[in-house]
Amino acid sequence: MPRKLKTYQTSQGFFDLAVAAPSMKAALEAWGARSNLFHQGFAKEIGDPQVIAATMAKPGVVLQRPVGTTEPFQEHARLPSPDMLDLPRRTEAPAKRKPQKTSTAQPVDDKSARKAARTDQKEQRRREKERQKQQAAAAKQREHQQKAVAAAEAALERAQKEHESIASEIAADRARIEQRAQAEERRWQDVKDRLQAALRRASRS
Structure with missing residues (x-):
C-alpha cells in the first residue's frame, strides 16, 4: 500500500x-x-x-x-522583486546624505552613482546565476523522476510478461494432467468392468 x-x-x-x-x-x-x-x-x-x-x-x-x-x-x-525581498532602495541612499555645498559634492555623487550601478549589475548577475542554478536543479530532478518512472514501468512490464508466461505453462500442465486423469478413469472403468464380469461368471460356476 x-x-x-x-x-x-x-x-x-x-x-x-x-x-x-x-x-x-x-x-x-x-x-x-x-x-x-x-x-x-x-x-x-x-x-x-x-x-x-x-x-x-x-x-x-x-x-x-x-x-x-x-x-x-x-x-x-x-x-x-526588491520590494518582495525588502532590500534597501537605491533612491533612499541620496536622501540620507545632505548635498554638500563644497565644490567636491558633484564628483562624490557621481562616484557613488557609478559604484551603485556596478553593485546593482553584480547583484543582477548573481540573481541570474542563482535562477539558472535553480532551473538546472529542477530540470535534473525532473529528469531523475522521469528515469525512475520509466524504470519502474519497464520492471512492471517485465514482471507482467513473466507472470503471463508462467501462468500459460501452468494452464498447459493442468490441461495435460486433466487429460491423464480422464484417461486413467476410463482405463480403470474398463478394467473394473472386466474383473466384475469375471467375478460374476466365477460365482455362477
Whole structure:
C-alpha cells in the first residue's frame, strides 16, 4: 500500500520550495539537499490547505514561489522583486546624505552613482546565476523522476510478461494432467468392468 503523501517546505536562494512526498527523506532528495534541512530548522511540514492542494496536484514535483511571499506555488516561479525581498532602495541612499555645498559634492555623487550601478549589475548577475542554478536543479530532478518512472514501468512490464508466461505453462500442465486423469478413469472403468464380469461368471460356476 503506497504511503500517504505529506507537504514539506523549505527555502533556497530566492525561492520557497514545496513538494508532496511520502517522507522527509524523500523531500530532501527531491530538493537535492545534501544535509538534513529539517534537523537544521530550515524545512518543515506544511498544513496550509492551498499549498497542500498545489503540491498534491503534482506529487513529487518541486514547486516554487518568490521567497517570503504568499504567491501560489508553481513549477517555474518568477524571481522576487526588491520590494518582495525588502532590500534597501537605491533612491533612499541620496536622501540620507545632505548635498554638500563644497565644490567636491558633484564628483562624490557621481562616484557613488557609478559604484551603485556596478553593485546593482553584480547583484543582477548573481540573481541570474542563482535562477539558472535553480532551473538546472529542477530540470535534473525532473529528469531523475522521469528515469525512475520509466524504470519502474519497464520492471512492471517485465514482471507482467513473466507472470503471463508462467501462468500459460501452468494452464498447459493442468490441461495435460486433466487429460491423464480422464484417461486413467476410463482405463480403470474398463478394467473394473472386466474383473466384475469375471467375478460374476466365477460365482455362477
